[in-house]
Amino acid sequence: MSQKVAVVGAGKLGEALLSGMIRAGWAPGDLMVTTRRAERAQHLRTRYGVAPASNAEAAKSADTLIVVVKPQDMGALLDELAPHTPPDRLVISGAAGVPTSFFEQRLAQGTPVVRVMANTPALVEEAMSVISAGTHATAEHLAHAEEIFGAVGKTMRIPEAQQDAATALSGSGPAYFYYLVEAMTDAGILLGLPRDKAHDLIVQSAIGAAVMLRDSGEHPVRLRENVTSPAGTTINAIRELENHGVRAALIAALEAARDRSRALASGA
Numbered sequence: 001m002s003q004k005v006a007v008v009g010a011g012k013l014g015e016a017l018l019s020g021m022i023r024a025g026w027a028p029g030d031l032m033v034t035t036r037r038a039e040r041a042q043h044l045r046t047r048y049g050v051a052p053a054s055n056a057e058a059a060k061s062a063d064t065l066i067v068v069v070k071p072q073d074m075g076a077l078l079d080e081l082a083p084h085t086p087p088d089r090l091v092i093s094g095a096a097g098v099p100t101s102f103f104e105q106r107l108a109q110g111t112p113v114v115r116v117m118a119n120t121p122a123l124v125e126e127a128m129s130v131i132s133a134g135t136h137a138t139a140e141h142l143a144h145a146e147e148i149f150g151a152v153g154k155t156m157r158i159p160e161a162q163q164d165a166a167t168a169l170s171g172s173g174p175a176y177f178y179y180l181v182e183a184m185t186d187a188g189i190l191l192g193l194p195r196d197k198a199h200d201l202i203v204q205s206a207i208g209a210a211v212m213l214r215d216s217g218e219h220p221v222r223l224r225e226n227v228t229s230p231a232g233t234t235i236n237a238i239r240e241l242e243n244h245g246v247r248a249a250l251i252a253a254l255e256a257a258r259d260r261s262r263a264l265a266s267g268a
Contacts, residue, residue, distance in 0.1 A: 005148065006032035006062035008055060008077070009069035010044060013094060016122040017066065018048050020151035032058050059084035064144065068094040071264045078106040087111050090141050092148070094118060096167050097264025100134030100160060112137040114145045115160060117171045118152070127153030128170040132160035164265075168257035176253070181206065 005026070007014040010033040022028060028049035035041045041052035058065060059081045069077050074095050085091070087108035093100070093115050100113040107113075113134035118127045129149040133142055146155045158166060181202050188198025212223060228234040241247070 003063040003144075004030050004032065004061060005064045005066065006034065006053065006058035008034045008058055008065055008067045008081070009073075010035050010040070011068065013118060013120075013122055014066070014068045015044065016125075016127075016152055017068075017148065018044065018050060020122070020125055021148060022048060024151035026151075032062055034058050055080050056084045059089070062089070064090045064092060064148075066092045066094065066148065071095045071098050074098050074102065075106070078103065082107055085111065090114065090137075090144065092116055092145050096171060097164070097261040099163075099265050100132070100137075102265070104135055110136050112141045114141055115163060116145060116149055117163060117167050118149060119171050120174050122149075122152040125152050128173075129153060129155045130163065130166040130170065131155055131157050132163055133157075134160070164258045164261040167261040168254045171261075172257045176250075177206065 005021070007017055010018065014033065018031060018033065021031065029051070031048070031050040032053045033041065033044050033050050034053055034055050035044070044050055045052055053061070055077065065081070065085070067074070067077065067081075074093075085107055087110040089111060091103055091107065091111060091113045093103060093113065094117070096117060098115075100115050103113040104111060114137050115132045115134065116129050118129040121127050122129075127149070129152070131142060131145050131149065142157060146157075149155050156166075181199075184202045185195060185198045188201065189195055193201070209223075212218070213220060216223065224238075228238065
């Protein structure tokens with residue numbers, strides 16, 4: 001990889017990207033990182049051989065800036081980067097809810113911006129990253145973003161207008177599954193199983209179900225029906241889920257997550 005890439009604000013996601021990119025073939029010498037804390041920078045240098053830099057140095061030297069700070073910190077960071085960022089620099093944003101227009105208004109006219117929403121399974125190279133182009137981003141810029149985020153999982157291009165919905169589904173999605181596993185583990189304990197055995201049963205069931213969803217090509221309704229025999233245990237459980245409005249609650253929860261993503265974009 002010949003282009004220099006800087007990860008600006010290298011927290012957990014930034015470190016996952018660094019690790020994945022190096023395994024995918026990027027040379028550590030082509031990667032830069034910026035952090036708030038000197039000890040964090042030293043950790044990344046020692047572990048990955050990447051060069052720590054200031055935000056200004058990264059903006060001047062790197063061909064691509066991957067900005068992965070919190071949404072509420074983005075305005076101040078862009079104020080710091082703008083004087084040093086030439087208009088041909090590709091800027092990739094990993095901040096939830098922050099539109100590409102927010103960057104375009106603060107950076108040099110014509111700066112290409114790509115918006116990416118990755119989720120935490122990037123830490124185990126199983127991320128789902130959704131990618132959208134800003135006004136000045138080309139197909140080449142999108143392909144470069146896919147190459148980077150493809151190092152930590154799958155990628156999908158969507159129109160930016162769909163980013164808030166994708167944030168609700170996949171960005172926040174892992175938390176919903178953890179919540180479900182937590183609840184099912186408690187149920188297993190109530191039914192008489194030790195916590196560790198209940199946990200292992202549920203986690204392996206989740207992994208198996210996910211692989212079947214991914215690889216079988218079957219609709220989830222068909223897969224569910226294959227487990228649901230007449231007058232059996234599963235249909236009784238499904239009836240209780242429906243009686244308690246679980247489907248409606250999930251829809252309402254995702255709408256709430258989407259609405260919060262929109263609110264973040266407006267600075268609320």
